[in-house]
Amino acid sequence: MTPARRDRYLPLAAFMLATALALPSLRQPAPPRVRLSVIQPALANAPAGMERRFLPNPAPSAHSVTLCDLGKGNIAAAWFAGSREGAADVNIVFATFDGKVWSPARPIVTREQLQHDVQRLVRKLGNPVLWRDAKGVLHLWFVSVGYGGWAGSAINHMQSDDDGATWSTARRLITSPFLNISTLVHGAPLALEDGGVALPVYHEFIAKRPEWLRLDARQRVIDKVRLPASTHELQPAAAAFDDHDILALLRDAGPTHRIHASHSADGGAHWTDATTTVLPNPNAGIALLRLADGRLLLASNPEETDRNLLALQVSSDRGKTWSAPRFIERGSSDEEYSYPALLQDETGMIHLAYTWQRKKICHIRFAPATLDELE
Amino acid sequence: MMILAQVLLLIWLFSRLLPRRLTWLAAVFGLAALIPWGHGLSLAAALRALWGDPSITTIQLLVLAVAGRTPAAFGRRWQGPAVIAVISLLFYPLALGAGDFDPYRLGFHPTVLLAVLAIPALLLWWRGQVLWLWLLAVDLLAFAAGVLESTNLWDYLTDPLLAIACAVLVVRNLTTARNPSNHRLQATDPS
Numbered sequence: 001m002t003p004a005r006r007d008r009y010l011p012l013a014a015f016m017l018a019t020a021l022a023l024p025s026l027r028q029p030a031p032p033r034v035r036l037s038v039i040q041p042a043l044a045n046a047p048a049g050m051e052r053r054f055l056p057n058p059a060p061s062a063h064s065v066t067l068c069d070l071g072k073g074n075i076a077a078a079w080f081a082g083s084r085e086g087a088a089d090v091n092i093v094f095a096t097f098d099g100k101v102w103s104p105a106r107p108i109v110t111r112e113q114l115q116h117d118v119q120r121l122v123r124k125l126g127n128p129v130l131w132r133d134a135k136g137v138l139h140l141w142f143v144s145v146g147y148g149g150w151a152g153s154a155i156n157h158m159q160s161d162d163d164g165a166t167w168s169t170a171r172r173l174i175t176s177p178f179l180n181i182s183t184l185v186h187g188a189p190l191a192l193e194d195g196g197v198a199l200p201v202y203h204e205f206i207a208k209r210p211e212w213l214r215l216d217a218r219q220r221v222i223d224k225v226r227l228p229a230s231t232h233e234l235q236p237a238a239a240a241f242d243d244h245d246i247l248a249l250l251r252d253a254g255p256t257h258r259i260h261a262s263h264s265a266d267g268g269a270h271w272t273d274a275t276t277t278v279l280p281n282p283n284a285g286i287a288l289l290r291l292a293d294g295r296l297l298l299a300s301n302p303e304e305t306d307r308n309l310l311a312l313q314v315s316s317d318r319g320k321t322w323s324a325p326r327f328i329e330r331g332s333s334d335e336e337y338s339y340p341a342l343l344q345d346e347t348g349m350i351h352l353a354y355t356w357q358r359k360k361i362c363h364i365r366f367a368p369a370t371l372d373e374l375e
Numbered sequence: 376m377m378i379l380a381q382v383l384l385l386i387w388l389f390s391r392l393l394p395r396r397l398t399w400l401a402a403v404f405g406l407a408a409l410i411p412w413g414h415g416l417s418l419a420a421a422l423r424a425l426w427g428d429p430s431i432t433t434i435q436l437l438v439l440a441v442a443g444r445t446p447a448a449f450g451r452r453w454q455g456p457a458v459i460a461v462i463s464l465l466f467y468p469l470a471l472g473a474g475d476f477d478p479y480r481l482g483f484h485p486t487v488l489l490a491v492l493a494i495p496a497l498l499l500w501w502r503g504q505v506l507w508l509w510l511l512a513v514d515l516l517a518f519a520a521g522v523l524e525s526t527n528l529w530d531y532l533t534d535p536l537l538a539i540a541c542a543v544l545v546v547r548n549l550t551t552a553r554n555p556s557n558h559r560l561q562a563t564d565p566s
Contacts, residue, residue, distance in 0.1 A: 011500060011508040015493070018515035025519060025526075026486045112414065119378050121416055121424035146424030174525035177470050177479050178535055180427045207472030220526045223483050228475040 029222055032214055032267035033193040034240040035134070037069075038346065046349065046367030055095055055353070055361040056105050057081055064186070064285075065353040065361045067343040068130035068138065070163055073099040075345055077353060078108070078128040078140060079361050085126070086150075092128045092142050094164050097363070108167055114144055114156060117170040121146045126153065131189045131197060138164055139219070141173075141185045141199065151204040152181045157219055173221055175213065181205055183213075186235045186285060188341070190268070193243065196222070198268045200236035200248065208253050210236045212268050229273035233260045237288035239296055243267065247319050249288050249298065250274060252281040257304040259286060261319065279313075279322060280304050289342035291350070291368055298322065299340035299352055310337040310354060314371050326373075328352065328364065337362075344368075377428045377523065381419040382408055384429060384536075387437045428524070430534040431517040432510055446506050453548040455507070456541035463538030466529075482529035489515070489528065 059081040082090030091107035128142040138160040143153040175183040182205035195217030203209040214223035232254025250260040259279040286300040296315040311325030329337035340354040356362040386405035408418040500508040
């Protein structure tokens with residue numbers, strides 16, 4: 001081959017080779033299908049009422065708790081703790097509950113450790129989300145910021161094969177083309193039938209947008225969906241009714257002071273326009289859980305401005321109507337009870353955890369029958 | 376490994392700032408960015424947190440520029456950089472939430488995106504301009520190999536630094552074209 005012909009046809013050959021090698025990555029994956037959790041009916045001898053405990057917090061400030069079922073009534077929690085939100089000394093801490101007491105909390109992510117793992121400057125840590133997959137591997141996603149405020153966040157991922165005793169090094173998820181900033185995680189994920197996971201996330205830079213990440217079984221991002229008609233909403237809290245029908249309730253950051261709702265009928269691949277519900281929201285995090293008996297449980301601050309009231313509400317018609325709130329906290333206007341997390345463990349017990357005055361994490365455990373009085 | 380892309384970026388930057396006889400110092404300064412300072416953090420890690428990993432297109436162009444083989448399409452002409460700048464002007468606001476449509480989603484399993492890019496690249500190749508097909512082929516090879524942390528083809532194709540550089544090149548190359556006496560560049564690739 002002459003040099004001229006080589007120079008002309010080599011790029012074509014390289015392009016054809018690259019296309020052939022990229023073919024597996026070019027094909028669309030199978031549509032997402034949600035894998036519903038297997039939860040036992042409520043315990044016949046479950047304790048009545050609500051048990052209340054504080055998680056042991058190793059620092060003056062605590063916020064953004066996440067819960068995860070470890071089986072047999074044991075659960076795990078992670079939250080961020082330090083001198084104050086956004087401070088350089090904030091760590092992601094982890095503790096487990098054996099059905100009776102909480103273990104001491106210990107840091108599982110520090111700023112310095114993350115900096116080393118992802119080879120980037122890290123100035124602050126926030127919003128952890130725990131999830132245990134079908135193989136028993138515990139996953140932790142959390143946000144970190146290099147420069148700027150929370151709108152400059154990126155998501156990181158770690159996993160543990162021994163229920164949180166030891167953790168892998170962290171790796172960065174790339175979810176945005178612009179400096180990879182402004183994708184934040186908050187809210188419980190949904191397991192998918194293919195071994196992957198759907199992760200409710202949100203975008204904050206310039207516009208606030210609820211989004212939906214799909215990760216494959218190797219925890220690689222394979223899709224990202226923006227929930228339409230939502231420019232002032234964030235932090236989707238999702239519940240699946242079956243393998244394809246999902247409801248997401250959205251925290252309000254706009255002028256309506258109401259929770260918004262969006263539905264997906266195809267496992268999260270597409271979403272309906274976000275609509276305003278009647279549920280008040282003071283621009284504060286919410287938690288949504290589908291109970292084993294089919295009811296929906298919502299934990300939120302049912303007010304328009306402050307975060308001093310924290311309540312539970314139940315829906316028996318897939319979120320169309322909600323019960324009157326049952327108040328868990330009724331503080332004065334300068335107190336904060338916020339960022340709830342909900343979980344029903346495999347024994348059927350329900351767990352609620354939330355930020356208690358930014359100082360501690362409070363945990364409440366109760367049987368589903370406790371909610372009957374709400375309806 | 377990708378932290379070395381920051382070193383390459385710095386070597387290119389210093390090579391532009393230093394006199395020609397001191398170009399070797401650019402490599403020294405670039406490699407020095409890997410040395411940890413306060414809290415074990417290096418300049419390269421601080422820059423990586425700021426603007427992330429450069430795209431594979433940017434890395435290819437940086438390698439060519441450092442080797443003194445800047446393609447004419449970037450060294451002298453304005454049309455190619457203008458196309459990249461205009462696409463970026465639409466792409467980044469939409470990806471940052473300016474509307475319900477997020478073009479970044481097209482980069483996951485990017486059959487459509489690849490088809491849209493391959494058609495002009497193949498047409499230009501047919502007309503004898505091989506650069507664009509080369510760039511796309513290497514980007515796609517890197518995507519298939521998973522060289523970057525990203526699983527999205529967009530991150531292999533472009534990045535904000537490339538968009539800004541292209542906008543600057545459009546202005547500079549247009550100005551130079553109108554005032555040929557100011558032309559100082561040594562673009563070597565006739566394509």
